[in-house]
Amino acid sequence: MYVLYSTYALYSTYALYSTYYVRLVRHVLPGPDRVHLRGRPARPTDMARVPLLDAEDLPEEYRYLFTENDVGERDIFRAMANAPEQMQSYMRFSATVWDVLPEREREVLILATGRALDHEYEWHQHVRLGREAGLSDATINAISTGDLEALAENEAALAAYGRALALGDLRDADHERLREHYDDAAVAGIAMLASFYLLTGRTLDALGVEPEEDFVGWTV
Numbered sequence: 001m002y003v004l005y006s007t008y009a010l011y012s013t014y015a016l017y018s019t020y021y022v023r024l025v026r027h028v029l030p031g032p033d034r035v036h037l038r039g040r041p042a043r044p045t046d047m048a049r050v051p052l053l054d055a056e057d058l059p060e061e062y063r064y065l066f067t068e069n070d071v072g073e074r075d076i077f078r079a080m081a082n083a084p085e086q087m088q089s090y091m092r093f094s095a096t097v098w099d100v101l102p103e104r105e106r107e108v109l110i111l112a113t114g115r116a117l118d119h120e121y122e123w124h125q126h127v128r129l130g131r132e133a134g135l136s137d138a139t140i141n142a143i144s145t146g147d148l149e150a151l152a153e154n155e156a157a158l159a160a161y162g163r164a165l166a167l168g169d170l171r172d173a174d175h176e177r178l179r180e181h182y183d184d185a186a187v188a189g190i191a192m193l194a195s196f197y198l199l200t201g202r203t204l205d206a207l208g209v210e211p212e213e214d215f216v217g218w219t220v
Contacts, residue, residue, distance in 0.1 A: 161190065
């Protein structure tokens, strides 16, 4: 009985201090260093967990969803097409939240959110979209490494906000920093935009969708 109690006490103490250590490091380490403590769910297989459909597999009224988007007939949509009505709602919401910010600022927020999740698919797609929106490779790399001092003040605030939201660690300071550059309506929209890409990342993880091409890398 004493041995069992001692073992239980030792385990409880270890669990308590392990939890404390993780919380402490999450609060102390900046940027990408704390990402790896939380990480994203590992994908157990390289194969998608649902069929990857083509436009012709859908009822006719949903086929336009494959052409009226910014990335084309990508696997993200081929997987979501298994639920075409929900995919339609997803894309309508996407179109709404994309209008919250100018194109360049939007891509800063999305890249920061995807990077915080270590999400290769989101990062890979939005490196291209970010470049098209005018982001230099140096800016993209600064977002990746957490070097926010290299960014304009409003873009640094966006990147910090997106990262904190994605990690479930958004604080008053993150909100106030963003509020220095955007009004309340914009901040609410920014929260929804970042949350949309958190939803997107987790959906891709759940469906097992991987990048179609070789991953661009965390620095470009």
